[in-house]
Ligand SMILES: Nc1ncnc2c1ncn2[C@@H]1O[C@H](COP(=O)(O)OP(=O)(O)O)[C@@H](O)[C@H]1O
């Protein structure tokens with residue numbers, strides 16, 4: 001297999017199918033994401049968005065189809081998960097910080113224990129990341145003592161500490177108080193501006209309009225339509241998209 | 250992956266939410282101990298009055314034999330501590346084996362746990378006393394296995410099974426999000442377990458583990474049935490040595506009860522406090 005080059009899609013899904021028991025959750029999903037692109041996935045809950053985004057870093061094994069990340073096939077039992085997951089960062093709706101470790105330790109753990117990097121170098125990087133997500137002074141605070149928005153920013157920093165090429169965000173503001181949603185969006189916006197490739201599942205239509213290169217609307221396991229934010233949000237062609245947008249806007 | 254880990258399955262009451270405070274619960278209170286102590290003392294003067302001049306008063310008998318009885322109690326404690334230590338170490342291993350990725354390994358560990366968890370402790374004690382030889386020969390070396398060591402092993406068996414269950418319950422009670430986050434950061438399963446899951450489990454395991462310890466301590470009197478010189482055995486012997494006086498029966502056993510109460514009650518108190526604290530925080 002030829003080495004991946006940045007002019008090829010960084011992420012490529014082809015006809016991805018996934019079932020949980022009898023119910024088919026993904027029914028043939030295909031799309032491509034180029035390096036530096038930001039794409040948003042929207043759609044009603046239960047339409048398979050989480051399953052889709054989790055399949056990209058092999059948290060959810062798929063039944064058929066192909067997913068490649070920088071040329072590496074993910075749908076392969078022998079996939080090198082370490083290589084894949086250091087390329088792909090993921091942030092969850094529920095933050096999932098490790099509650100028994102401080103903010104700084106949460107960020108440092110994986111680079112030290114997984115990537116076996118030098119502790120002092122990792123610590124310097126972790127402190128820089130804390131500043132980047134605007135949490136100076138919270139280094140030694142435990143997750144339980146942080147607000148939702150602060151926890152989510154630590155979670156983003158924790159992912160970034162692995163120096164990923166691609167970031168996956170699964171409804172990362174859905175569990176937050178309205179006041180703290182903004183601070184998390186600011187962090188993501190900065191990342192996107194710096195050229196990080198991002199795939200976001202989101203219900204924040206205003207945010208999607210602002211940062212997305214493309215929006216994908218999914219329903220019942222298929223991509224109903226996709227296009228630029230203006231095309232999808234302002235001039236949807238499909239009835240299902242229109243119905244969904246009417247509900248959320 | 251999400252599916253397997255979704256439902257925390259456990260029948261351990263201590264891992265369930267703490268009982269609501271308005272429900273009256275039957276539990277030991279400090280005044281129970283006082284009542285017990287009062288009972289011992291109340292019997293004393295009354296019985297002493299009946300006794301002939303050559304007989305010691307009940308208090309006198311208890312004081313006279315107290316060093317021996319307390320040595321017996323010390324032996325109960327020694328057995329309980331050793332059984333708990335041994336059972337905990339093996340039980341931790343067994344609990345972790347139940348979480349193994351290898352099907353047959355986890356199945357075997359599960360079966361072993363269920364077997365020892367659902368057997369009467371006294372039967373397990375007999376099992377250990379009569380099936381373990383009194384000495385082991387390894388080449389030239391002979392390792393003796395006195396009865397009390399066998400008793401420790403006998404009590405360690407149910408401890409092991411219960412600790413295994415506590416471990417499994419605690420690990421499964423950790424949210425699946427922790428595993429997913431660790432997975433997405435490329436931690437191996439082993440790293441995840443040791444660095445992320447188990448440290449969070451310690452807190453959750455402590456109250457049921459302490460609860461188990463006080464049960465073990467109280468169960469050590471079962472060793473009297475197989476002739477270990479623990480407190481209950483000695484109490485019976487003291488009663489015999491004093492001529493089997495019926496007026497001594499209740500005070501002597503009340504004294505034994507009191508010893509166990511004074512030891513176990515603070516443990517239970519502390520357990521309940523820990524349980525509350527952890528529940529409030531999480
Ligand atoms: N681990 C799982 N086991 C069984 N069913 C699942 C699992 N994960 C998701 N599902 C089902 O798949 C469907 C899509 O779920 P999900 O991908 O979470 O949708 P969304 O994120 O769009 O709300 C839902 O019906 C959900 O119940």
Ligand SMILES: [Mg+2]
Pocket residue numbers: 049050051171
């Ligand atoms: Mg979802």
